[in-house]
Amino acid sequence: MTQCLNSHSSSRRPLWLPPGGCLERFDADSLTTKQSAGRDTYLTAGSLEAQQGRSFARRRVNLEATDGSECGEAARFAAGALLALVDECLMGGIRQGLAFCRPPGHHAGRCSSTGFCLLNNVAVAAQYARARYPDVVKRVLIFDWDVHHGQGTQEIFWSDPEVLVVSIHQFEKGFYPNSGAATETGVGAGKGYTINVAMPPGYGDGCLWLACAKVLLPAAQRFRPDLMLVSAGFDAVEGDPLGDAMCTPAVFGKITTELKKLANHLCQGRMLFGLEGGYAAAGLASCIGQVAQALLEPLQPQAKGDPFAIEPDLAPKQASLLSVYATRLAHQMLPLHLLEGSRSVLVPFRKAACTVKQPEASST
Numbered sequence: 186m187t188q189c190l191n192s193h194s195s196s197r198r199p200l201w202l203p204p205g206g207c208l209e210r211f212d213a214d215s216l217t218t219k220q221s222a223g224r225d226t227y228l229t230a231g232s233l234e235a236q237q238g239r240s241f242a243r244r245r246v247n248l249e250a251t252d253g254s255e256c257g258e259a260a261r262f263a264a265g266a267l268l269a270l271v272d273e274c275l276m277g278g279i280r281q282g283l284a285f286c287r288p289p290g291h292h293a294g295r296c297s298s299t300g301f302c303l304l305n306n307v308a309v310a311a312q313y314a315r316a317r318y319p320d321v322v323k324r325v326l327i328f329d330w331d332v333h334h335g336q337g338t339q340e341i342f343w344s345d346p347e348v349l350v351v352s353i354h355q356f357e358k359g360f361y362p363n364s365g366a367a368t369e370t371g372v373g374a375g376k377g378y379t380i381n382v383a384m385p386p387g388y389g390d391g392c393l394w395l396a397c398a399k400v401l402l403p404a405a406q407r408f409r410p411d412l413m414l415v416s417a418g419f420d421a422v423e424g425d426p427l428g429d430a431m432c433t434p435a436v437f438g439k440i441t442t443e444l445k446k447l448a449n450h451l452c453q454g455r456m457l458f459g460l461e462g463g464y465a466a467a468g469l470a471s472c473i474g475q476v477a478q479a480l481l482e483p484l485q486p487q488a489k490g491d492p493f494a495i496e497p498d499l500a501p502k503q504a505s506l507l508s509v510y511a512t513r514l515a516h517q518m519l520p521l522h523l524l525e526g527s528r529s530v531l532v533p534f535r536k537a538a539c540t541v542k543q544p545e546a547s548s549t
Contacts, residue, residue, distance in 0.1 A: 256288070256303060257303065259288060259303075260288055260290075260304045261304070263287055263288055263289075263290065263306055264304045264310075266285065266286055267306045267309070267459045268309065268310060270282040270283075270457045271310050271313055271314050271457065272317075274412075274455055274457060275314060275321055275412075280448075280453070280454035281445065281454065281457065281458075281480045282458070282480075283476060283480060284306070284457070284458065286306045286459045286460045286461070287460065288301050288302060288303055289301060289306070289331075289460065289462055290302045290303075290304055290305040290307060290308070290309075290337070290416075291306075291307060291331060291333075291337055291416045291418070292305075292333070292337045293305040293308075293337040294336070294337040294341060295340065297337070299337075300361065300362060301462075302337060307327055307338060307414045307416050308327075308337070308338055308342070310414055310457065310459065311325040311327060311342075311348055311412075315347070321411060322411040323347060323411055324348070324349070324409065324410045325347070325349070326410035326412070326413045326414070327348060327349070327351070327414045327415075328415050328416070329350070329351070329353070329354070329415075329416035329418070329461070330352075330353050330354075330416070330417065330437075330440070331352075331354060331416055331420060331421065331462050332418065332421035332427070332429075333354055333355070333420065333462060334356065334364050334365030334381065335350075335352055335354075335416055335461070336362045336364040336365065338350055338352075338416065339364070339369065339379055339381075342375065342378070343371055343372055343375055344373045345374070346375050346378050348378065349404060349408045349523070351380045351404055351405075352380070352381050353382040353384060353393060353396045353400075353401075354383065355384050355385070355386055355429060356383030356384060356508075360386075360429075365381045365383055366381060366383055367381055367382070367383050367511040367514075369381050370516060376519060376520075376521065377516060377520075377521035377522070377523060378523075380400060380404055380512060380516065380523070382400050382508055382509060383508055383511070383512070384508050385505065386430070387430065387502070388421075388430050388431065388432075388501075388505050389423075389430065389432055389433075389501075389502070390431075390432055390435075390436040391501035391502070393421070394501070395505065395506065395509055396508075396512075398493040399509050400524060402447065402492060403524050404523040406450075406451070407523045409451055410451060411452050411455070412457075413444070413451075413452060413455065413456040413457070414456075414457055415457070415458045415459070416461045417437075417458045417459060417461060418461030418462035418463060419437065419468065419469050419472035419473070420462040420464055422434060422437075422463070422468040422471075424465050425463065425464055425465045425468060426464050426465060428462075434468065434471035434472040434475045437476050438479040439479075441458075441479035441480060442482075442484070443492040443493050444456060445480070445484060446484065446491070446492035449484075450492070460473070
């Protein structure tokens with residue numbers, strides 16, 4: 186990752202945070218007293234024992250292992266890296282940042298560790314930001330573009346109206362984790378604050394861009410978050426062994442630029458990225474480089490307009506248009522409708538969409 190970042194020229198150099206501070210921010214006392222998921226405590230003291238000041242980065246650890254004490258420490262380091270960014274961001278040191286979280290986190294729920302995920306890094310960061318900086322952060326937007334649905338993040342904030350979770354992911358019967366249908370919208374006070382765009386296999390750059398423009402953008406503008414968190418998984422890139430999408434690394438850089446505009450409009454630029462999936466080494470490195478370069482480069486004067494206002498030369502497939510329409514339709518039925526706004530792109534497909542039935546999520 187370091188080699189990839191150093192190979193991208195930029196007018197600004199990245200600020201690297203010291204690794205030892207990550208575990209210091211992830212101590213049991215601060216998290217168990219302040220971090221919760223919904224109404225339930227998310228993390229317990231027994232799972233958060235960490236030796237203060239140890240530099241995990243100096244140890245040779247197999248991050249692909251699925252058990253053992255080293256994995257627990259790796260998970261604490263990953264979550265702590267994102268907490269370090271939260272502190273730097275909300276104390277005024279930075280406005281945007283990217284945490285190299287390994288293991289990833291968006292599949293981990295309140296009481297479950299699955300899908301290579303032990304702790305839900307973005308969920309911890311969202312709760313930490315609201316608890317530690319309550320005068321600054323009351324509402325958090327979590328945007329997940331990983332090819333797999335982040336069912337753990339959805340579960341944690343399922344009934345929370347102060348955290349908006351928007352996910353764009355592949356959805357078909359038998360594709361892990363068999364969740365994330367457009368009709369999954371939250372419950373109770375959180376009804377309407379979970380938004381899923383369930384994409385067909387093979388979706389690409391144009392499909393991802395369209396979903397951002399027609400779903401993420403209007404929802405974010407109406408929600409008006411104080412902080413934006415991005416679950417940045419790169420297994421939607423073409424050639425990834427665990428995904429069937431066809432996205433290119435370049436589109437993630439372009440979308441990051443538009444997200445910077447959105448963050449500038451809504452929350453003083455406060456936006457942090459946490460790494461999620463990505464299992465093709467070359468594709469992962471290229472995607473990270475594109476996102477990092479977009480974060481480092483200042484917005485050009487001609488690029489400071491409304492986010493996603495300029496349609497790139499990316500043609501979405503009709504099946505993806507139907508997926509976007511299905512999401513908007515599911516939310517139009519709710520009393521709280523965060524997706525009000527222009528529907529012009531979807532009108533020609535309204536009749537066709539009525540005849541398309543999305544696959545139902547598995548109950549297992």
